[in-house]
Amino acid sequence: MSYVTQSQTNITAGLQYRGILEVLLSSVPITVSCCVFLFINGLMLHTLRSKPVFCETACYILLYNLIFADTVQMVLTQLLYLLSVCRIRLTYPVCGFLIMITTLTTGISPLxxxxxxxxxxxxxxxxxxxxxIITIRNTALAIIIVWSISSLNVFIRVILLLIFPFEDLESLQMKDFCSLTHVLLNPISDDYDKAYTCVLFVSAAVAVTCSYIGVAIAARSASTDKASARKARNTLLLHLIQLGLSLSSTIHNPLLTEISKVLDRVTALRILNVLYVFMMLLPRCLSPLIYGIRDQTIRGILMYHLCCRAKTIVGYVDPKEFHTLHTFH
Structure with missing residues (x-):
């Protein structure tokens, strides 16, 4: 009898060890990837504040706002991911606070x-x-409007969340991991979330598409700079792709719920880890990578910062090369 009990204990311990090992093997690479993405975003944000031309040009100011919102959202989503991996359950107020900040930054990107x-x-x-038309003042006003619209959305969500009868719950401690799906306690909140997401991304897609068509028509005009029009058209096409990638993050949670219903836990976790990287993390890092490569002004200074940091890590910087880079900076 003791032998059977000991065997069952060994099997249980072995399964727990395999479970922990699998979680580590999946979560560690994802966390390292997130740290790399955050480093790239942080370096890009630093680059966009390193020269007066970036602080005085509308497109660079807007790019900074886009990358800043994406970086904040990346930090929060990774925090929620680590909490779920460590099986830490939060209270509804704490989870709601984190989800609302995530929701705030999610709406910034498409706008x-x-x-x-x-x-x-x-x-x-x-x-x-x-x-x-495109002055620093108007650009700042546009950014304020963008954050105001997203903040208004969060305010409405908070009101819908507060009307839920929390006194009927046994405890404010959540029974599941913190996510947007588990915070939408009220059916009205779920309906509002779907309606707002649909209106937001459809409106954004229409605006970007109309801009693309307008630029494409202007490119055929003899009075238009062909090179500038072609570059602007490619940029708008890039914006449309970015919009699609931003939309992918909004369907991550519903997709997660449906996958969990039809697959076993281990298979679902493996698929969800892949979806998390490609639907949540990667889209938030593509903007600085693409703009850093495409824009000649950004590319030069970005490579300067990368070279300096790489040489600092190694521990040696050639004095002549440092003087050259410092003069360029």
């Missing part, structure tokens, strides 16, 4: 892409009025 698309449209279709 900022709309403003960036309109800026490119004005630059190509109204070049003589571009300097008068």
């Amino acid at each position: 900022t892409l709309v403003v960036m698309s309109l800026e490119r449209y004005v630059a190509v279709c109204c070049p003589l009025r571009h300097a008068a």
Whole structure:
């Protein structure tokens, strides 16, 4: 009898060890990837504040706002991921606070892409009025409006969350891991979430597409700079792709719920880890990578910072090369 009990204990311990080992093998690479993405985003944010031209040009100011929101969201989503991996359950108020900040930054990306698309449209279709329309003041006003719209969305969500009868719950401690799906306690909140997401991304897609069509038509005009129009058209196409990638993060949680219903836990976790990287982390890192490579002004200074950091890690910087880089900076 003791032998059977000991065997069962060994089997249970072995299964727990395999479970922990599998969690580590999946979570550690994801966490390392997130740290790499955060490093790239942080370096890009630093680059966009290292030169006066970046602080005085509308497109770079808008890009900074986009990357900043994506970086904050990446930090929060990774925090929620680690909490779920460690099986830490939060209280509803703490989880709601984290989810609302995540929701705030989620709405910033598509709205900022709309403003960036309109800026490119004005630059190509109204070049003589571009300097008068796209000023630093108007750009700051546009960013304030973007954050205000997203904040209003969060405020409405908080009100819908507060009308839920929490006194009927046995405890404010959550029975599951913290996520948007588990915070939408009220059916009205779920309906509002779906409606707002649909309206937001459809409106953003229409605005970016119309800007693209307007630039494409202007590119055929003899009075338009062909090279600038072609570059603006490619940029707007990039914005449309970015918008699609941002949309992928909003369908991550519903997809997670459906996969968990039809697959066993181990298989579901493996698939969800892959989806998390490609639908949540990677889209938030593509913007700095793409703009850092495409834009010649950004690329030069970004490579300068990368070279300096790489040499600092190694521990040696050639004095002549450092003087050259310092002069360029």
